[in-house]
Amino acid sequence: MSSIPTLRMTIGDFLLRRLGEAGIRHLFGVPGDYNLPLLQQLYDAGPLEWIGTTGELNASYAADGYARLNGLGALLVTNGVGALSAINGIGGSYSEHVPVICICGSIPLRSIDRGLGMHHTMADGTFDHFLDAYAPVTVARTRLTPRNAATEIDRLILTAWREKLPVYMELPSDIAYLDIEVPTAPLVLSEPPSDPERLRSCITAVAGRLAAATSPAILIDADADRFGVAPELMELADKLRAPVAVVNAAKAVIDETFPHYLGIYGGEASAPGVREAIEGSDCLLSIGYRPIEVTTGDFTAVLPAGTIQARGHSVDVGNDNYQAVTLKEVLRGVIDAVPSVASRAPRDAAPAMEGKQAYGSAKLSQAAYWQAIQSYLRPGDVLYVDNGTSFVLLGLKLPADCTFIGSINWGSIGYSVGALLGALTAAPHRRHLLFLGDGSFQVTAQELSTILRHDHKPVIFLINNGGYTIERGYLGKTESYNDVANWAYAALPKVLCPDTSARSFVVKTCGDLQDALRAPNDTMIFVESIMDSGDALAPVIVSSNKGAELDYGPRGPHRRDDVQLQPAAVD
Structure with missing residues (x-):
């Protein structure tokens, strides 16, 4: 009984x-x-x-x-x-x-x-x-x-x-x-305790490898956020004076103002200093690493032999696999076990986006747009990216305490609009910035009505460039299958909520954008930026071109002349 x-x-x-x-x-x-x-x-x-x-x-x-x-x-x-x-x-x-x-x-x-x-x-x-x-x-x-x-x-x-x-x-x-x-007892969210011997042995193995290394480094995937161990990883990096990089799915999991943060690692797509630190490490600690083409620079990532693979509930160290351990307990034990390093040769962080900010009547371009957005960001922002040219957001330098939300692995267009509603509901006290294109927005645009209904106050940056620009870099640069119907996007807040106080802007010049960015955020701000269908920054186009090569192979239709956007088109 x-x-x-x-x-x-x-x-x-x-x-x-x-x-x-x-x-x-x-x-x-x-x-x-x-x-x-x-x-x-x-x-x-x-x-x-x-x-x-x-x-x-x-x-x-x-x-x-x-x-x-x-x-x-x-x-x-x-x-x-x-x-x-x-x-x-x-x-x-x-x-x-x-x-x-x-x-x-x-x-x-x-x-x-x-x-x-x-x-x-x-x-x-x-x-x-x-x-x-x-x-x-x-x-x-x-x-x-x-x-x-x-x-x-x-x-x-x-x-x-x-x-x-x-x-x-x-x-x-x-x-x-x-x-x-x-x-009658309440539900308690807790991890089952680790096996004591497995935990001790795992901590000893990981700490021993890190302490003996001359160039240790840490590589982080999204599970560092899911299992809540970012603070421990920064504490460990600080104690070892070890550089930290993330894959793009883990953007902003590590505070990008942290002194040992290098940037995003993605094989050949990485900044040189980031790639050297990760691939040249003699003891790389990876957290939840799940390589796919999107996170590895189209499979050009090469982790060092003997990389320690730590997951939520198990760790691989060499030929040894440690089960019945939890990631937070392992990291806490390793932090306590490794000796502090007084100094180590510094590594260069990935450079922030460069270029002069444009003003006045100059026609708005992707380059000018993202320069202005970089200056607009502030500590504590929650930023959303959807599939498309908004992936440029991955290359911006984020202030402290920002959160990045995107469907990087799954890549479902329209995700960000629904996610915005959910995260606004969870944290209405923070500033929420949504970045997406017209194609992604049209999939889930109706949820804007729910956001307005609950009087949320996000800032929505929508690029109206007539369709799927990122797909034009794959195939169909001028084909109609990459077009979408042109909506009056900036008018939608009033259509979906006639008594809304939301501020809407249609932006065509750099001066228009600056005016929109000066608007007070005491209500929703909706910024529709008009840009050319072929305008995209070189990293986005290069990524699409490489994606086509992976997807379609040597006999694919992308091999025809002038069927893809090319980086030279936007130089």
Whole structure:
């Protein structure tokens, strides 16, 4: 007989209680008949605030953006149509290692038991299709029942938090109001303790390698942020006087004003000093490194032999693999174990974007635009990038305490608009700057209405250049398939919220842009910048050209004359 104190609660109330205990204060989503019982419970007594979105895809993006600043995020969808609409965003959370809890109000349990056909299903008598669909993009899945709800709710929430990956749970619509016995104790988000011997041995091995090195270095991927170890990594780098670089998916995870921060490492795409420090290190400590073409300069990254590979719950040191350890405990032990280094030859950091800022009536160009943006940034900003020429943001030098949010590995266009809603909800006290192009914006533009509805005050920088400029660097420089319809973007805040106080600007010259940047940010600012469809900075075009070579091979259509943007076109 269990001695754990219990009480009786409805399944829905217990789920909402556990989400609140896990630090989730808001729930994103779209109402549907199967999830209305839980939604009503939230409105009756739940500890969460409902943020209704214009669609489930945007709800999944919002939950992802929320989780990046809050540690966990959640969304509520309905069976089938809602679940599949959200699955792209959940796939992005899986790719980017973001812990999101996707709750699906599903068909009644009695219908499953009796094999009754219901709407929002395939009408084939099979009820596990959507659980199966979520298998590749989640770390855990379940269908709640009165028998398993008390344990499964806790299991999925803890799994999402510990693994930094999304989970999916179906809540049948006829069980949310059923009473079950649940623990009285609150849910505690904690890592299971490391195996003492494995932890000691791992710390000894890592610290020994670092202490013996003459040119140690640290390379960081996004998991340093997900597992909350950036402070430990900077403390270790400072103690060793070791340089630190990040892959582009980890932009701003390390404070870019930190004295030992070098910049972004991506093989041949790196600044020379960054590449030399990483590839020439005699003891490289990598954190959560997951190489793909986007983060390795098209597979030109070459990490030194014997690189220490540290992950959230395991570490490779040479031929030895250490399981049952947690990253934070390992790093804390290594910091304590390594001796301080008084001095070491300094490394040159990657240079910030160069060039003179343009003013007045000069036609706005990408080069002038990003120079002005560099001067506009300030400490504590949250910056969002979407796929396109806005990737130039990766090359800017960020002030202290900034956060960078993007879908670098997954690369889903339109992600940033939904993510903006989520992160604004998590941290409304910070300044939020969204950078995207017209093509990305058109995918999820409707969520601007929700941002306005909640009176958020982001600054939105939209480049109107007539379509997918980054794709023109791959293929179809002048083809219509890379065009998008021309909207009156700056007019949209008034269209979506007629009584808004948002300030909108249509920018065509450098002087226009400076006027927009001087506007007070006491309301939303929407800046639509008109630029040529072929205008992009050389790094963006070179990256697209190389991407085409990887994607299409030696017989691809990109080998024809004059079908790609080329760097010379914007020199």
